[in-house]
Amino acid sequence: MIQDRYSLAFRLYPYARSADQDATDPVRHPVVIMGGGPVGVALALDLGLQGIPVVVLDDHEGIGQGSRAICFSKRTLEICDRYGAAGPMLDKGIAWTLGKVFHDDRKVFEFNLLPEDGHRFPAFINLQQPWFEKFLIDRVRQAQAEGAPIALRGRNRVDAVAPRDDHVLLDITTPEGPYRIAADWLIGCDGASSPLRGMLGLGFVGEVFKDSFLIADIRMKADFPTERWFWFEPWFKSGASTLLHRQPDDIWRVDFQIGWDVDRAEELKEDNIRRRLDAMLGDGVGYDIVWSSIYTFQCRRMERFRHGRVLFAGDAAHQVSPFGARGANSGLQDVDNLGWKLGMVIRGRAPEALLDSYHEERAHGADENILHSTRATDFITPKTPISHVFRNAVLDLAERHAFARPLVNSGRLSVPCSYDGLSLTGVDGLGGPDRTRPGSPCPDAPLGDGFLLPRLGGDFVILAIDAEAPETMTQDGVTARRLAVSAAQDPSGALAARYLGAAPGAVYLIRPDQHVVARWAQYDETALRAALRRACAKE
Amino acid sequence: MADLITDPNLPDPDGFYAELIRSFEAQGDDAAIRAFSARLILLLANHVGDRAVLSRALAEAARNPAHARG
Incomplete structure (x- = not known):
């Protein structure tokens, strides 16, 4: 018997019998993904679009209710754009760049997250998680129709796994009874409480933060601008801190910090939620409560993300506080990192060691x-009287003095990290702009009528900017194609500022996940071949 | 004579803030924290070494936005 653990927002993959259930011996699949959440489905898209057969197992038949993750970053949109799924997200989502910070009844300061032009996507969109997931699954359906070998199996609950040397056996329960399959690679995208982690007896320890947060999503017609408003110790006393954020469909996310020792059932009563909301919004403001929840959190990660033929991604591998929009967004960066590596290993174009670099x-x-x-959480919820004193001193000073504003931390909003100095990262033979140094994610820039990142796509690219380079280069079965551009194609100068600096031209080697491997002032065949080998874990 | 710098002037503000809080939290009781604060202020004042700047800093620190507006 499979019980629902939550109710569904969209029933998108109802149970259907698969031929595997009638096979005598376990059918073997190249990749099986546990968990049909945003991370699992995005990874299925990444692999399926490469032509690699992938099976997604989920114990429900669709997407759970509740807005949950709402802030999706520019990098996430760029990744989803590569999968062909960003359009509907951008259409429905609400773009924002401005944040305001308040203390008590005073505005401390405001900040702009993307104070420069020349990017295809905004710094962030707000979109309820179920819609984000639905747009990914819509894209899966479209890709399937075009022949992408992706299977989504609803009400398929994995009850046991048995890792072998070169595969993993999975025991699955369905409404029509159990069956067994084998996976060359098993990817755990099964969330913060990952059953797979439990089945393998893998630890997940970290710091527990002793505070609870009450989320209320409310529907109201309001004149608040599309900005992130954060109050420390708000005058309306509805929480030790409060966040107000707009979502599509006239829905607003309100997040109250309510303390550690709370009676959850009591706090979740509608009258009590309304008491907090009314104090904040004032009398006579009409609204409906669409969803509410109380959450606590930990900051922790698994010691290793790869265990032989089993890999973990997203919340299953690491968990953070919600301050900074680093949960779902970092999960999508995991997918971005793992997709091409798994694809190359499965196709025999790179050694398994490439997957160790996923962990690294x-x-x-x-x-x-x-x-x-952790730092944002320590600032928002000071743990000691003296840290509270300092926190408020920073807020007091920040009203009048610019120097204190960089110290105010209501969440450093997610930007992708750079892989500086790690195993796959090559040399900097250009000494160009810091933001495009080897290891960095490529920043977008205008290019002709469009933008640079969509032209990079999802394979190895030799980006030649006002420089010579051959059309393709193949090294040990891996081909990099050239993208030749000129700084003149961007009259705004952003392309040159972001990729050239003072140099007249440059040659970059870019990975399929759009991180810079290495760069040079001009084409150097030997150096480029070495960098390509290094980026495939062959050096 | 230099004026009091009130524009951002600290590299790695988040890292500095974390170290600052850690150092204070390591002091124990209130008396220890007050003594630590005093030593720290005196060390930094000597490093600044400019009487006018120190007087400006003392005046700025005496302002309190919460109280100013009642």
Whole structure:
């Protein structure tokens, strides 16, 4: 019997019998993904669009209710754009760049997240998680119709796994009874409480933060601008801190910090939620409560993201506080990192060692996210009287003095990390702009009628900017194609500022996930071949 | 004579803030924290070394936005 653990917002993959259930021996699949959330489905898209057969198993038949993650970053949109799924997200989502910080009844300061032009996507959109997931699944359906070998199996609950040397056996329960399959690679995208982690007895320890947060999503017609408003110790006393954020469909996210020792059932009563909301919004403001929830959190990660033929991604591998929009966004960066590597290993174009770099790079990303998220949490919820004194001193000074504003931390909003100095990252033979140094994610820039990133696509690219380079280069079965551009194609000068600096031209080697491998002032065949080998874990 | 710098002048503000809080939290009780604060202020004042700047800083620190508006 499979019980629902939550109710659904969209029933998108109802149970259907698969031929595997009638096979005598376990059918073997190249990739099986546990968990049909945003990370699992995005990874299925990444692999399926490469032509790699992938099976997604989920114990429900669709997307759970509740807005949950709402802030999707520019990098996430750029990744989804590569999958062909960003359009509907951008259409429905609400773009924002401005944040305001308040203390008590005073505005402390405001900040702009993307104070420069020349990017295809905004710094962030706000979109309820179920819609984000639905647009990914819509894209899966479209890709399937075009022949992408993706299977989504609803009400398929994995009850046991048995790792072998070169595959993993999975015991699955369905409404029509159990069956067994084998996976060359098993990817755990099964969320913060990952059953797969539990089945393998893998630990997940970290710092527990002793505070609870009450989320209320409310529907109201209001004149608040599309900005992120954060109050420290708000005058309306509805929480020790409060966040107000707009979502599509006239829905607003309100997030109250309510303390550690709370009676959850009591706090979740509608009258009590309304008491907090009314104090904040004032009398006579009409609204409906669409969804409410109380959450607590930890900052933690698995020691290793790869265990032989089993890999973990997203919340299953690492967890942060919500301050900074680093949960779902970092999960999508995991997918971006793992997709091409798994594809190359499965096709025999790179050694398995390439998958160890997935752990190396994404654990580095997780550590950075945990550090930022922990610092934001310490600032928002001071743990000692003296840290409270300092926090409020910073807020007091920040009203009049610019120097104190960089110290105000209501969440450092997610930007992708750079893989500086890690195994796959090559040399900087250009000494160009810091933001495009080897290891960095490529910043977007205008290019002709469009933008640079869509032209990079999802394979290895030799980006030649006002420089010579051959049309393709193949090294040990891996081909990099040239994208030849000129700084003149961007009259705004952003392309030159972001990729050339003072140099007249440059040659970049870019990975399929649009991170810079290495760069030079001009084409150097030997150096480029070495960098390509290095980026495939062959050096 | 230099004026009091009130524009951002600290590299790695988040890292500095975390170290600052850690150092204070390591002091124990209130008396220890007050003594630590005093030593820290005196060290930094000597490093600044400019009487006028220190007087400006003392005046700025004496302002309190919360109280100013009642």
